[in-house]
Amino acid sequence: MIYKVYFQESVLEVPVREKTQTLYVQGDSERDIRLKLKDRNYNIEFVQLVDNSYLQYEEKSENYKVLEL
Structure with missing residues (x-):
């Protein structure tokens, strides 16, 4: 399954919509993706x-690229 992950570049950054980035990851579950x-x-x-x-x-989308980790 493919998941879309919304994230900030650093754990120290406060989430701000304008700075939110996305990536696509293949995995079995949300927990699997987070791990x-x-x-x-x-x-x-x-x-x-x-x-x-x-x-x-x-x-x-031109930004669509699936990461296989």
Whole structure:
């Protein structure tokens, strides 16, 4: 399954919408995704499952690139 992760670059940063970044990660569950990204210094705001028509929409985005960790 593919998940969209909303995050800040540093755990010390306060979440601000304008600075929020996203990435796509393949994994089994939200917990799996958080464990895979644990070693990175990200302040993860939200992890969202991307499937069906939402996935088709996201695949059209120029920023769509799935990380396989």
